[in-house]
Amino acid sequence: MLDRKWLPLNALRAFEAVAKKASFTAGAHSLSVTQSAISRHVSSLEDLLGKKLFERRPSGLVLTDAGQKLLPVVERSFDRIEKTMNELKQESAKGARVLRIHMPPTFLQRLGMQLLHEFRVEFPDINIDVSSTYGNGMPSRDIDVAVIYDKPRISDAIMDxxxxxxxTPVCSPDMAAKYKDCPLDQLLADNELLHVRIDGQPNNHLWSQFSKHARIDLDTSRGVTFDTLALAVQYASRGYGIVLCDIDMYADDIDAGLLGIPAETEIKDGFGYFLVLNAEDLEDPLISLFRNWIITRFSAVDRRSLSSMRAGTPAMRRDAVGDPVQVVDV
Structure with a gap:
């Protein structure tokens, strides 16, 4: 059995470089060494393991089964070493640790700003680097912890x-008042449908789900599509159309009369907001601290008053006539 004191780090670096470039020449160039040197390293690693890591095919260099098994482990290990060493270097230069956090744009605008401010007030010695990108799922950018918009899924990552x-359908208060005594299908037929882009789903996904469960015959292919819910809601608030809106995210705007709810039906679409991090990062005290802090923050808030996080006052969720809204699972 191999002992860590005998781990061939240079050979592992050579293997990773060749695997990433699918070429001994390109791999050698990326490490600024000769091709013969990198070939010797890979050969010595194959001899040590007793398995071939690459196959030469007419289409090019490909990983064997053993190579495919080894590569992600090597990449993650070097990534962690590189990350930690850079953090230590950064701490030495600046005297403070930087926590890299990703949040979706609407989440960041509606809740994240207040949350980040509260975290900084409580932990002023921890600097924060915030990124925000469109789309659901994990961002490609190198981050420590992310809030993502997605469906529950099984993965190697920790998802809280x-x-x-x-x-539920949301529009301007004037539009809701105008159609107060009209059937919902007439309101939807007369006005623009607003969609929010979801990766991996057609643009009309949410409206198709809603019309199915509301039993409304609706042409969901028409309308305007936005990258974020915040943009779609802003468009709707001006009286330009109707959007299916996360009622908890916008509870305070609804209660303040800035948005109207013309329907008494809402659906659970299977999507939600998750805190995601790599399992090995649970050992990082800073990442673990932020994880525990934000989970505790959300667990202490009634789901009907999520949006009050940014205002500091509780928001009550009611429909247009003050009665509880019917909830339908999709």
């Missing part, structure tokens, strides 16, 4: 649910 969204 913050809340599962519920959506």
């Amino acid at each position: 649910v913050l809340w599962m969204e519920r959506v």
Whole structure:
């Protein structure tokens, strides 16, 4: 059995470089060494393991089964070493640790700003680097912890649910008042449908789900599509259309009369907001601290008053006539 004091680090670096470039020449160039040197390293690693790591085919260099098994482990290990050493170097230069956090744009705008401010007030010695990108799922950018918009899924990452969204049609208060005594299908037929882009789903996904469960015959292919819910809601608030909105995210705007709810039905669409991090990062005290802090923050808030996080006052969720809203699981 191999002992860590005998781990061939240079050979592992050579293997990773060749695997990433699918070429001995390109791999050698990326490490600024000769091709013969990198070939010797890979050969010595194959001899040590007793398995071939690459196959030469007419289409090019490909990993064997053993190579495919080894590569992600090597990449993650070197990534962690590189990350930690850079953090230590950064701490030495700046005297403070930087926590890299990703949040979706609407989440960041509605809740994240307040949450980050509260975290900084409580932990002023921890600097924060915030990124935000469109789309659902994990960002490609190198981060420590991410809030993502997605469906529950099985993966190697740690996923903590913050809340599962519920959506209902939302429009301007004037539009809601105008159609107060009209059937919902007439309101939807007369006005623009607003969509929010979800990776891996057609643009009309949410409206198709809603019309199915509301039993409304609706042409969901028409309308305007936005990258974020915040943009779609802003468009709807001006009286330009109707959007299916996360009612918990916008509870304070609804209660303040800035948005109207013309329907008494909302659906659970299976999407929600999750805190995601790599399992090995649980050993990082800073990442573990932030994880525990934000989970505790959400667990202490009633789901009907999520949006009050940014205002500091509780928000009550009611429909247009003050009665509880019917919830339908999709």
